[in-house]
Amino acid sequence: MGKKRIFKEGIFKEGSLESGNPILVGSKCKSCGQIYFPKKRVCPKCMTIDEMGEVELSRRGKIYSYTIAHVGPLEYAPYAFGFVELPEGISIFTHFTDCEPFEKKLKIDMEVELTSGKITTDEDGTEVIGWKFRPVKEG
Amino acid sequence: MRDVYVIGVGMTKFGNFPIRPGVKEMGEEACFKAMKDANVYPKDVEAGYCGVVAGAGGAQGPLAGNLAMKQVGVAGVPITRCENGCASSSTAFREAWISVAAGLYDVVLVLGIEKMTGLPTREMLKAMTQGSDLEIEGFMGMTFPGVFGMIANRHMKEYGTTREQMAMVSVKNHHNATMNPHAHYPKEVSLEKVLNSPMIAYPLGLLDCCPISDGAAAAVIASKDVAKKFADTPIKILAATQKSGTFLEKLNITTFDITVRAAKEAYRMAKVEPKDIDLAEVHDCFTIAEILHNEDLGFFKKGEGGKAVEEGETQINAKVSINPSGGLLAKGHPVGATGVAQICELVWQLRGEAGTRQVDGAEIGLAHCMGNFSHGDGGTCNVTILGR
Numbered sequence: 001m002g003k004k005r006i007f008k009e010g011i012f013k014e015g016s017l018e019s020g021n022p023i024l025v026g027s028k029c030k031s032c033g034q035i036y037f038p039k040k041r042v043c044p045k046c047m048t049i050d051e052m053g054e055v056e057l058s059r060r061g062k063i064y065s066y067t068i069a070h071v072g073p074l075e076y077a078p079y080a081f082g083f084v085e086l087p088e089g090i091s092i093f094t095h096f097t098d099c100e101p102f103e104k105k106l107k108i109d110m111e112v113e114l115t116s117g118k119i120t121t122d123e124d125g126t127e128v129i130g131w132k133f134r135p136v137k138e139g
Numbered sequence: 140m141r142d143v144y145v146i147g148v149g150m151t152k153f154g155n156f157p158i159r160p161g162v163k164e165m166g167e168e169a170c171f172k173a174m175k176d177a178n179v180y181p182k183d184v185e186a187g188y189c190g191v192v193a194g195a196g197g198a199q200g201p202l203a204g205n206l207a208m209k210q211v212g213v214a215g216v217p218i219t220r221c222e223n224g225c226a227s228s229s230t231a232f233r234e235a236w237i238s239v240a241a242g243l244y245d246v247v248l249v250l251g252i253e254k255m256t257g258l259p260t261r262e263m264l265k266a267m268t269q270g271s272d273l274e275i276e277g278f279m280g281m282t283f284p285g286v287f288g289m290i291a292n293r294h295m296k297e298y299g300t301t302r303e304q305m306a307m308v309s310v311k312n313h314h315n316a317t318m319n320p321h322a323h324y325p326k327e328v329s330l331e332k333v334l335n336s337p338m339i340a341y342p343l344g345l346l347d348c349c350p351i352s353d354g355a356a357a358a359v360i361a362s363k364d365v366a367k368k369f370a371d372t373p374i375k376i377l378a379a380t381q382k383s384g385t386f387l388e389k390l391n392i393t394t395f396d397i398t399v400r401a402a403k404e405a406y407r408m409a410k411v412e413p414k415d416i417d418l419a420e421v422h423d424c425f426t427i428a429e430i431l432h433n434e435d436l437g438f439f440k441k442g443e444g445g446k447a448v449e450e451g452e453t454q455i456n457a458k459v460s461i462n463p464s465g466g467l468l469a470k471g472h473p474v475g476a477t478g479v480a481q482i483c484e485l486v487w488q489l490r491g492e493a494g495t496r497q498v499d500g501a502e503i504g505l506a507h508c509m510g511n512f513s514h515g516d517g518g519t520c521n522v523t524i525l526g527r
Contacts, residue, residue, distance in 0.1 A: 007278055036388070038275070064390055065296075067288030068341035073265035074280035081279055082289055083390055083515065090388040093276055093514065103341060108296045119279055130279065 003126040007119065010039060011131065013056055022116045023059060024092070024131060027052040035088045059114040060136065061086040068102045074120055078102065084112055084133050095119065098134035111136045140240040144366035144373035145525065146359050147177025148483040153323040153354035153471030157257040162191075162199040165355035166207020166252045169476075173248070173357035174211060178369045181212030184359070185244035188235045190221045190228025190251040191475040192270075198254035207355070213248055224270040224510030225424065227251065228356070229478025229521035233379040235360055245365040251480065252355040253473035263351055270511040270518065284348050286512045287425035288340035294393045294427060295342070297442065302342055304445035306333035308426040309346050309468055311454055316465025318496035321480075323352045323471030333426075347426040352471030356480035372490050377409035377503070378524040384516035392515040398435040398507065398522070405522040406437075411503055413437035416524075418460040418488055418498045419505040420481035423467050429453075432507055433461060436522075460498040463488065474510075478521065481506035489527040502527045 006012065013023040026037035030053055031046040037057060042049050066082030080096040097117055099105040112133040119130040149172020151165050160168070166189075174180070189204025199206065205218050221231040228251025235247040255263065264284075268277035271286075294300045310330055316322035328346055336344035366373040382401040406412060413436060421436065423429035430444035438459050439447045447453055453461035464470045464484040467477060485504035487493045503526045511518025 008274065034388070065289040065293040065392060067285045067292060067343075068338075069280060069282055069285045069288075070338045070340065071260060071264065072280045072282045072285070073261055073268060073277075079280060081281060081285060083392075085390070091390045091514070093279065093281070095279055108292060128278075 004129055005126055007128045007130045008038065012116070017116055017129070021059070022114055022131065024057040024114065026055050026057050028055040035090055037090055037092060058086045058088060061092070061112060061133070063106065063108055063110045063112055064091055065108055066096060066106050080106060095130070095132040096134065097132045105135065141242055142363040143236050143239045143360055143376045144363065144370070145376065145482065145486050146361045146366050146370035146373050147173045147175070147179065148358045148486045149173035149176055150321055150356035150476070150480055150483050151354050152321050153352045153473060153480070155256045155323070156353045162203050162252060162254050163206050163210055165254070165353065166203065166250055167210035169252070169355035169357035170208060170211045170213065170248060170250055173359050177359035179246055179359055183246045184213045184216065184248045185246055186216050186235070186238060187213055187218040187248045187250065188221055188231035189218065190231035190478055192222060192224060192227055192253060193475070203252055204250055207250060207252060208248060223519040225422070225472070225474045225477060226508045226510030226519040226521050227475045227478065229481070229506065229508035229523065230381065230519060232358065232478055232482055232523065233381050233521055236376055236379045239360055239362050245362045247360050248357065249360065249479055250355065250357045251476040251478050253475035254353050255351045255473055256353050260351070272513045276513060282340060283512060284340035284343055284425065287427050288343050289515070290392050290431065291342055291427040294431065297393050298445070300430060300445035302334060303330065304449050305347060305426040305430065306330050307448045308423065308429045309333045311448065312423060312462050312466040312468040315455060315463050315496055316469035318494060319465050319470060322465045322469055323350055324469045325465070343425055343427070349424050349467040349472040352473045354471060354473040354476045354480070356476045356483050358479055358482050358486070374486050374489050375526045376523070377411065377526045378405040378522070380404040380408065381519065381521050384513070384518055386514045386516045390515045393431070394441060395431060395435050395509070395517055395520070397517040397520040398432060398509070401520045401522040402436045402507070405524050409524040409526070411524065415503055416459055416505045417501040417503055418463055418485070419507065420462055420464060420466065420484050421507040422509045423462055424472060426468065429461065429466065436505070436507060455496060456499055463493065463496045463498055478506070478508045481508060482523065482525070485525045489525060
């Protein structure tokens with residue numbers, strides 16, 4: 001097994017990545033209840049700092065929109081990305097996986113679930129792991 | 140606030156110039172042409188503003204304005220670099236307008252400049268991700284074609300906009316560019332050619348995307364009293380607005396709220412309505428972008444931008460002449476130069492000097508420029524309205 005690293009600290013709930021059912025963690029303002037992802041310190045609605053609690057985000061959502069990059073800065077192509085809307089009312093920018101050929105399988109409003117995977121590779125060969133969404137398997 | 144006028148404009152041909160001219164030579168040519176057009180000498184210019192991005196390719200960014208303006212003798216006065224991605228020189232133009240309107244200066248030189256070619260496309264796309272949220276979107280390989288690919292798919296889903304309607308924007312703008320001596324791609328393209336061009340970001344093909352270009356554009360602006368001394372046909376700045384994105388947690392990518400807000404304020408400031416606009420240079424970095432902007436600027440109802448193109452309502456001398464210069468798609472998009480290049484086109488059109496692409500009887504023109512994108516929203520949007 002090659003080396004791996006998560007691209008940003010504190011993104012996943014501790015241990016959830018290893019369990020195979022990753023969970024993303026965001027911030028929830030203790031005053032107004034607004035949810036933010038990734039986590040942040042200031043709630044601009046309330047102008048409070050460090051008054052956030054942590055919140056586990058839903059693992060399922062709907063594709064708001066997507067595209068398939070055939071040319072891009074990553075070391076491979078094509079790759080698919082877009083936005084997923086979560087029931088919490090926030091949207092997350094993400095890669096899509098397990099749905100090739102993308103042109104045929106990806107659809108707006110399709111139900112997807114959180115997974116994880118390699119986004120890119122560092123110069124020393126370390127795989128950089130981030131979140132991805134994949135179609136919900138029927139049944 | 141004092142009335143301010145554009146008294147001179149000039150630009151280089153846009154194109155692919157990997158070796159020469161460089162940043163200094165392109166800036167020199169644009170500034171010289173604008174100053175000659177305005178009939179001003181270096182001693183008349185009291186300040187300079189330069190829009191340049193240069194996140195890409197190690198081209199000259201800092202000091203580019205000073206070095207280019209020095210070539211034409213504009214030195215020693217305050218010179219300010221403005222950087223707002225693809226809206227850098229539209230921002231510079233507005234800053235210059237503020238300085239003259241506020242009474243600080245009477246004559247100011249504005250330059251937009253960019254040197255982009257010479258890098259492999261993949262490297263250029265990577266450099267351009269500086270204009271997004273680098274930590275997340277940049278890391279995941281989000282590209283600007285990809286941003287507009289997402290917008291296109293959603294617009295198609297919500298409003299039934301078609302691939303063909305998008306391709307027609309490219310066909311129209313390439314046609315307009317054949318009449319523009321400054322255009323990067325003054326070549327007709329057929330609908331089939333656009334539809335069959337190599338896929339870049341689904342559903343957008345290569346000819347749905349603006350090219351990577353080099354070029355520079357300049358303008359000289361002046362206060363009312365001074366403008367009349369220099370210019371026979373000064374063009375009045377009726378409005379110059381700027382907004383930033385709100386990047387809301389909940390998305391709506393089929394409208395750029397940033398454009399809607401910048402346009403509303405501009406129409407109010409200029410005391411005009413969308414129906415009064417004879418021509419508009421809008422930020423058509425991708426075909427779907429022009430459709431979106433035409434709706435958001437109030438020329439057509441939301442969702443009807445695709446149909447408007449299909450019915451020919453955006454062609455020269457139709458309902459509203461959109462991108463008579465050929466736009467970013469065909470005139471080219473040297474990012475830092477684009478904002479002022481749009482101003483050049485408006486001025487030529489309003490003076491009746493636009494040759495075979497002239498919009499008949501043009502009296503009011505609008506320029507719309509956007510820079511940087513994150514979370515489905517624009518970073519900066521400038522709307523400028525000029526009148527004869």
